[in-house]
Amino acid sequence: MHPYMFIDFAMWLSPDFKVICIEWIYDHLIDLRNQVGDEYKELSSTIKLHLKPTNVEVYTDEIKMINKLVFGAELKEPRQTANTDQLKMLQILQKADIKLIAE
DSSP states (O other), X not given: OOHHHHHHHHHHHOXXXXXXXXXXXXXXXXXXXXXXXXXXXXXXXXXXXXXXXXXXXXXXXXXXXXXXXXXSSOOSSGGGSOOHHHHHHHHHHHHHHHHHHHO
């Protein structure tokens, strides 16, 4: 049985296991994605406040740089498909970028 089908079957057999899976997915992926998104907004606000950019390239250059460090390339919307480790790295880099720009 394919591992995806096995997990689906196991969730069908055990509602308790299904709840554990759903809570893990929410807590570790959805919530982390939301945090990274909030920090992206904070990064944009920090750039606006401290760098006072005259064009949108300042924002996109910062995000491209972070994405390249995490994903190894400039991908279209990589954050939507990022795994837990990539999301954690995004979080660390965005926080560091916010701090550096603010200083």
